Amino acid sequence: MTEPVRRSKSADRARSTIVEPVRRSTSEDRVPGAAIEAARSKGWRRTYFDVLSIPYWGVHAGAIAGVAILGFSWWGVALALALYVPRMFFITGAYHRYFSHRSYKTSRWFQLVLALGATFTAQKGPLWWAAHHRVHHKLSDQPGDLHSVVQSGFWWAHHGWILSHDLEDTDLSRIKDFAKYPELRWLNRYWVLPVIAVATATFLIGGTFALVWGFAVSQVLTWHGTFTINSLSHLWGGRRYATEDDSRNNAVLAVITMGEGWHNNHHHYQVSARQGFFWWEIDCTYYVLRALAAVGLIWDLHGVPDHVRDSVAEAAEPAEAVEPAEAPPELAQVS
Secondary structure, X not given: OOOOEEEOHHHHHHHHHOOOOOOOOOHHHHXXXXXXXXXXXXXXXXXXXXXXXXXXXXXXXXXXXXXXHHOOOHHHHHHHHHHHHHHHHHHHHHHHHHHHOOOOEEOHHHHHHHHHHHHOOOOOOHHXXXXXXXXXXXXXXXXXXXXXXXXXXXXXXXXXXXXXHHHOOOOHHHOHHHHOOHHHHHXXXXXXXXXHHHHHHHHHHHHHHXXXXXXXXHHHHHHHHHHHHHHHHHOOOEOOEEOOOOOOEOHHHHHHOOOOOEHHHHHHOOOXXXXXXOOOOOOXXXXXXXXXXXXXXEEOOOOOOHHHHXXXXXXOOOOOOXXXXXXXXXXXXXX
């Protein structure tokens, strides 16, 4: 059964106190689009087989070869999943809901813990990740969206955006609220060091078995689990809310990503700490955030107002490629 689609205008009104006014895009907005097109125009070899992509494919090769040599193991699967869960949480709860959307508050020391934990996932630094994600919401499924299936195709949206040599720079002007912290700037520059450290520690603690299953296999699963939200969640699922992009809700992806699969909910009301708006929408990241709030490590979690959650409208058509001049509302930035 097709679920009812709810209009996002009420969400826009609810966000009015924490979102900059809607405006037409400027030449500054079109810069990301030009950079992405320039990167993509250099061809698949430059994107997927540049020297900077060697570690990415090396971890994939290590996972496949390691499992082939060591043989299948349920203990290995258990180890991979045990380390997948914290990896996924740090991406969803830290890089996404905290650094990108500021959906809750925390102390400076725990902010660093969140950033460090997220760098273990090998998805670059906190400022790079959050700055690019804010552009994604500002220009979702329009020219300039870093990982749009509509604009750039499935494989680019899935992982081309993070592999491209030409998109390595961090636009600190888009992440000024966190760029003021020197420890985050350092971690953003040297994000690969924690990845090397966790791989080394995994090997020293558990040998080759742990390195293969606990690092390589778990890391590959984390990468592609995360990337499904950029690719599949704009193609597969239902649309409850009439957002101006092609975001979709998908229960399967929500399980895989600890709650990120309620993507249409999220695009409807971005600042919320919970993406499963209803009790039956599983959102494990939110459950962990509630636990952290209960012990005082984080606070002021943004909820979803009833009128935002329950506003009903006719179904929207899937998003189409449009001109930048029709840019959607900007990302909520909490001061």
